Amino acid sequence: MTQQGMKDLTATAAEIDAQAAIEIDRQEIDLLDSKIIELIQNRHRVSFRIQQRRLGDGGPRTVLAREMVVIDRYRQALGPEGTSLVTDILRLCRGPAPEAAVSTTAERSEPTA
Numbered sequence: 001m002t003q004q005g006m007k008d009l010t011a012t013a014a015e016i017d018a019q020a021a022i023e024i025d026r027q028e029i030d031l032l033d034s035k036i037i038e039l040i041q042n043r044h045r046v047s048f049r050i051q052q053r054r055l056g057d058g059g060p061r062t063v064l065a066r067e068m069v070v071i072d073r074y075r076q077a078l079g080p081e082g083t084s085l086v087t088d089i090l091r092l093c094r095g096p097a098p099e100a101a102v103s104t105t106a107e108r109s110e111p112t113a
C-alpha cells in the first residue's frame with residue numbers, strides 16, 4: 001500500500017472511532033434524559049399532591065415564597081440558565097399531570113400567591 005493509502009486508512013479509522021464514541025455518549029444522554037423525564041414526572045406528582053391538599057383546605061395552588069426558595073436552589077447550582085430551567089419545571093408541576101402535549105398555557109399560568 002502507498003503511504004497516502006495508509007494515511008487515508010488511518011483517517012477513516014479515526015472517523016469511525018469518533019463516530020462510535022459519539023454514539024456511545026448519545027446512548028448515555030438518552031438514558032439520562034429518560035431519567036430526567038421520570039424525575040420531573042415524580043416531582044409533578046408530589047407537587048400536585050401538595051397543591052391539591054392546600055386547595056382542599058381553601059388555600060392557594062401556588063406559594064410564591066416557597067417557589068423563590070426552589071428557584072434560588074437552581075440559580076445557585078446552575079446560574080441564570082438554572083433560573084429559566086426551574087421556572088419551566090415549576091410551570092410544568094403546576095396543575096394537572098403534564099400528559100404529552102395536552103396541557104394548556106392557562107393551566108400553567110404564573111403564581112398568584
Ligand SMILES: C=C(O[C@@H]1C=C(C(=O)O)C=C[C@H]1O)C(=O)O
Pocket residue numbers: 046047048050051061062063064066067070090093094111
Ligand atoms: C409544592 C408546593 O406547591 C406549589 C408548587 C411548588 C413546587 O412545585 O415546588 C412550590 C410552591 C407552590 O407554588 C409547595 O408549596 O411546596
